[in-house]
Amino acid sequence: MSALEVHDLTKTYGSHTALQDVSFAVGEGELLSIVGPSGCGKTTLLKCVAGLIRPTSGTVRVLGSEVRRVPDGLAVVFQDYSRSLYPWMRVGRNVELPLRAMGLSRDERRERVSGSLAAVGLADKADRYPWQLSGGMQQRVAIARALAFRPKVLLMDEPFASVDAQTRSGLEDLTRRVHRDFGMTILFVTHDIDESVYLADRVVVLRRSPGGVLTELTVDLPAERDQISTKSMPGFVDQRSLVAKHIQAAAMADC
Numbered sequence: 001m002s003a004l005e006v007h008d009l010t011k012t013y014g015s016h017t018a019l020q021d022v023s024f025a026v027g028e029g030e031l032l033s034i035v036g037p038s039g040c041g042k043t044t045l046l047k048c049v050a051g052l053i054r055p056t057s058g059t060v061r062v063l064g065s066e067v068r069r070v071p072d073g074l075a076v077v078f079q080d081y082s083r084s085l086y087p088w089m090r091v092g093r094n095v096e097l098p099l100r101a102m103g104l105s106r107d108e109r110r111e112r113v114s115g116s117l118a119a120v121g122l123a124d125k126a127d128r129y130p131w132q133l134s135g136g137m138q139q140r141v142a143i144a145r146a147l148a149f150r151p152k153v154l155l156m157d158e159p160f161a162s163v164d165a166q167t168r169s170g171l172e173d174l175t176r177r178v179h180r181d182f183g184m185t186i187l188f189v190t191h192d193i194d195e196s197v198y199l200a201d202r203v204v205v206l207r208r209s210p211g212g213v214l215t216e217l218t219v220d221l222p223a224e225r226d227q228i229s230t231k232s233m234p235g236f237v238d239q240r241s242l243v244a245k246h247i248q249a250a251a252m253a254d255c
């Protein structure tokens, strides 16, 4: 069964068509990445899936229900961790915040906060303030907050675009680890071709003007991946080249 289905989605802003007739599905427990050039509508698509904006036409279904507001069971990790964490709250409180609205007992909240901070390697940072942590650590706190919510579907919008390359590699591996351990469905938006292939079970490639699906590709790589050996495998090199070729050909056709 699909956890998420986008059917013939079109989104216009005034006279500008940001997305036209976009359709794809994400299977339960699948990690699907969406990759495409700047301005192809990745964030617009993710906001429609998250129920933050309404499509002009077409439908989005999450866990079987048509999206009309933020769906139950869905969490989002944004690129800008500095704006998604409250600087005056300690890390533990930041992670706990969404749980308060769920009516969970204090013990349950505590257990979820410590479990999710441990899952991202920050068990000892609950009493720090976000500004006392590095950028990569702050993004791990944002991931922990999403995990504490125990989402069935996790949306990630270019979450590692603002951190250095080495930190980014670590966060990519963390994403694969939490996907394996928690088993949720993940829709991961990126403009980075290597990241899209390294992370995912399947990649949807978007084109620009108007934004739409260019192609889909099943990633044929072992489930256990690591930054050095996986990225030097012929299968990885071939698949990232294929995605790059599609994006380049579409860009040339635009000119």
Ligand SMILES: Nc1ncnc2c1ncn2[C@@H]1O[C@H](COP(=O)(O)OP(=O)(O)OP(=O)(O)O)[C@@H](O)[C@H]1O
Residues within 6 Å of the ligand: 013, 016, 018, 036, 037, 038, 039, 040, 041, 042, 043, 044, 045, 191
């Ligand atoms: N609120 C808005 N009003 C008008 N136009 C918008 C709005 N939001 C996005 N757009 C336009 O829609 C198109 C798609 O934007 P979007 O931000 O979804 O693309 P993107 O692929 O996420 O870009 P980037 O990778 O640069 O973040 C762009 O041309 C953008 O200028």
